[in-house]
Amino acid sequence: MLLSLEPRGQQSRAMLWLSPMLAAVLTLASGSLLFMALGQDPLITLHTLLIDPVSDLYGVSELLVKATPILLCALGLAVAYRARIWNIGAEGQLLIGALAGSAVAVHVLEVQSRWALALVLAVGMLGGALWAGLTAWLRTRFNANEILTSIMLNYVALNLLLYGVHGPLKDPAGFNFPESAMFSDALRLPLLFEDGRAHAGAWFALLALVAVWVLLQRSFLGFQIKVLGLDGRAAASVGFREKRLVWLVLLLSGGLAGLAGVCEVTGPIGQLVPQVSPGYGYAAITVAFLGRLHPVGIVFASALMALLYLGGESAQMSLNLPQAITQLFQGMMLFFLLASDVLILYRPRLNLRWARRRAAVVTAGAA
Amino acid sequence: MDIDLLSNVFYAMVRTGTPLLLVALGELVCEKTGVLNLGQEGMMLFGAVVGFIAAYSTGNLWLGVLMAMLAGVLLSSLFALVALAFNANQVATGLALTIFGVGLSTFVGAAWVGKPLNGFEPIALPWLSELPVVGRMLFGQDLLVYLSFALFALVAWVLLKSRLGLIIQAVGENPDAASAMGLPVLRVRTLAVLLGGAMAGLAGSYLSLAYTPMWAENMSAGRGWIALALVVFASWRVARLLLGAYLFGLASILHLVAQGVGLNIPSNLLAMLPYVATIVVLVLLSRDGIRTRLYAPVSLGQPWQPGH
Numbered sequence: 001m002l003l004s005l006e007p008r009g010q011q012s013r014a015m016l017w018l019s020p021m022l023a024a025v026l027t028l029a030s031g032s033l034l035f036m037a038l039g040q041d042p043l044i045t046l047h048t049l050l051i052d053p054v055s056d057l058y059g060v061s062e063l064l065v066k067a068t069p070i071l072l073c074a075l076g077l078a079v080a081y082r083a084r085i086w087n088i089g090a091e092g093q094l095l096i097g098a099l100a101g102s103a104v105a106v107h108v109l110e111v112q113s114r115w116a117l118a119l120v121l122a123v124g125m126l127g128g129a130l131w132a133g134l135t136a137w138l139r140t141r142f143n144a145n146e147i148l149t150s151i152m153l154n155y156v157a158l159n160l161l162l163y164g165v166h167g168p169l170k171d172p173a174g175f176n177f178p179e180s181a182m183f184s185d186a187l188r189l190p191l192l193f194e195d196g197r198a199h200a201g202a203w204f205a206l207l208a209l210v211a212v213w214v215l216l217q218r219s220f221l222g223f224q225i226k227v228l229g230l231d232g233r234a235a236a237s238v239g240f241r242e243k244r245l246v247w248l249v250l251l252l253s254g255g256l257a258g259l260a261g262v263c264e265v266t267g268p269i270g271q272l273v274p275q276v277s278p279g280y281g282y283a284a285i286t287v288a289f290l291g292r293l294h295p296v297g298i299v300f301a302s303a304l305m306a307l308l309y310l311g312g313e314s315a316q317m318s319l320n321l322p323q324a325i326t327q328l329f330q331g332m333m334l335f336f337l338l339a340s341d342v343l344i345l346y347r348p349r350l351n352l353r354w355a356r357r358r359a360a361v362v363t364a365g366a367a
Numbered sequence: 368m369d370i371d372l373l374s375n376v377f378y379a380m381v382r383t384g385t386p387l388l389l390v391a392l393g394e395l396v397c398e399k400t401g402v403l404n405l406g407q408e409g410m411m412l413f414g415a416v417v418g419f420i421a422a423y424s425t426g427n428l429w430l431g432v433l434m435a436m437l438a439g440v441l442l443s444s445l446f447a448l449v450a451l452a453f454n455a456n457q458v459a460t461g462l463a464l465t466i467f468g469v470g471l472s473t474f475v476g477a478a479w480v481g482k483p484l485n486g487f488e489p490i491a492l493p494w495l496s497e498l499p500v501v502g503r504m505l506f507g508q509d510l511l512v513y514l515s516f517a518l519f520a521l522v523a524w525v526l527l528k529s530r531l532g533l534i535i536q537a538v539g540e541n542p543d544a545a546s547a548m549g550l551p552v553l554r555v556r557t558l559a560v561l562l563g564g565a566m567a568g569l570a571g572s573y574l575s576l577a578y579t580p581m582w583a584e585n586m587s588a589g590r591g592w593i594a595l596a597l598v599v600f601a602s603w604r605v606a607r608l609l610l611g612a613y614l615f616g617l618a619s620i621l622h623l624v625a626q627g628v629g630l631n632i633p634s635n636l637l638a639m640l641p642y643v644a645t646i647v648v649l650v651l652l653s654r655d656g657i658r659t660r661l662y663a664p665v666s667l668g669q670p671w672q673p674g675h
């Protein structure tokens with residue numbers, strides 16, 4: 001073959017970090033090809049997608065609004081994936097967080113204290129954690145595959161949310177729209193800036209970032225999590241308790257996703273609606289991998305993903321392209337990342353001798 | 368329950384179970400060779416949208432089916448490239464395939480949402496379809512359902528009775544030994560993945576051309592994932608797959624039955640049933656870890672390269 005792969009024998013540290021960037025570049029390149037095929041000028045489209053949304057201060061604050069839930073979810077997923085617990089359920093955990101928080105919020109609408117908001121946030125976080133706890137219970141008690149159970153729970157959560165907004169949580173004075181009552185000002189997260197919608201949830205994300213960094217990079221617990229992920233048998237043989245770790249990573253990632261959900265309803269949205277999340281929980285999977293399951297990498301990946309969300313909106317408004325561009329780019333990026341990762345362990349080799357021999361055969365055949 | 372209602376429930380059960388059966392058959396073969404492809408949902412959706420667009424533009428339903436299968440093959444070849452040739456983690460690659468397929472289908476299908484199409488009509492076989500209770504279920508279906516019966520028989524025969532079935536099993540159980548015997552492990556796996564793609568595409572076209580002849584975002588609603596659970600449910604045995612697919616079909620139409628007999632349960636709660644049923648079934652079957660390990664192909668999900 002012209003191009004062959006040759007094992008490096010060890011991981012290439014440079015490629016470990018270059019490969020996400022290579023993936024981003026490849027995604028943009030194939031995106032440009034796609035835009036050309038659609039008859040759009042690729043440069044203008046990329047500009048609309050990636051530059052326009054953040055060209056003013058309002059755009060930057062919107063970036064923060066979108067990055068907050070993605071970052072919260074992705075940090076939790078990274079911890080779970082480090083332990084090789086494939087939690088695909090961040091979306092459902094986020095929705096349950098929003099639902100549980102709202103269920104409390106509509107009962108304390110009259111309370112003017114900040115404690116009411118704290119209660120709502122705590123319940124939302126707890127809701128997300130318990131929802132992920134279901135997956136942990138099914139996995140540790142019944143040995144049920146966590147990928148499938150967490151995915152199924154996403155669909156269950158979505159239906160529970162829909163039941164909530166169509167049933168018990170529907171605003172009685174809301175003209176029968178499937179929405180809860182608007183939350184009172186005391187129940188809304190404070191804004192970061194006077195303009196825009198950026199809210200205090202960003203501080204929670206920052207806090208979570210530090211906490212996850214300390215957990216993964218500096219604590220014995222984080223070490224146990226990583227050992228479990230690298231080699232379950234080794235972890236068991238040195239006495240790390242697998243079940244406890246499974247519970248821990250799932251409760252943690254569920255809690256963070258639940259917090260993301262409740263921050264959405266108490267922050268930018270201000271009430272419970274059927275479309276709490278445009279797929280943040282799924283986007284977080286891509287983000288976690290793109291950030292190499294490392295807290296710092298995930299910050300950059302979250303910002304990029306948030307930008308893609310904003311870009312999708314602006315591409316729809318000004319170029320009339322489907323908003324699904326965001327998901328399409330998400331998928332492409334994850335694919336390109338996994339494909340580029342081959343270069344971490346293998347070195348591509350241009351096989352010139354093969355090409356020459358091949359050329360000789362072809363010329364001989366022609367003659 | 369009167370005979371007519373029962374006959375209708377059975378009929379709808381098979382119709383609803385058919386897409387699950389088609390995807391699960393493809394995934395079963397794939398997993399038998401040791402490859403876990405979590406991209407079923409994405410391939411199914413892409414097949415559904417491509418099949419719909421092709422059928423709508425040309426007016427030819429079978430061309431739609433063909434294009435849907437090609438669409439599935441196309442996506443699965445991406446999986447084969449990254450997971451088999453580049454040795455990437457199969458779980459992550461499958462997830463990527465689903466995310467990509469969902470996005471791609473939504474993107475491609477944006478202009479086609481809600482357009483009407485005359486899909487496959489049921490073709491009742493004379494006399495046979497009038498048998499009580501099972502007549503309509505077995506002989507009053509559309510052509511794609513009959514095709515699914517045939518494909519089931521074919522896959523069952525290949526896996527259980529043919530030399531090819533033994534090759535598939537050898538590759539899945541012990542790729543090193545299979546390779547030492549001179550079997551082309553990677554080629555067998557690649558072909559199985561492509562077959563899985565074709566079956567997922569076919570299942571997608573069943574959704575958009577027969578079951579509900581139209582295109583809607585995310586119209587597969589998790590069926591690709593349920594099919595993955597079905598393979599576990601079936602303990603990788605093909606006959607149980609058929610049973611499982613129809614049981615899940617039944618669970619998905621229970622809300623219609625409930626309405627039929629006048630139960631008043633909110634529809635959103637009933638819509639959870641197939642997903643909850645999937646979890647319950649997974650729990651019942653996985654509880655006994657030894658059994659799962661006994662039946663699962665030994666090399667399932669593990670990357671393999673020749674000469675390692």
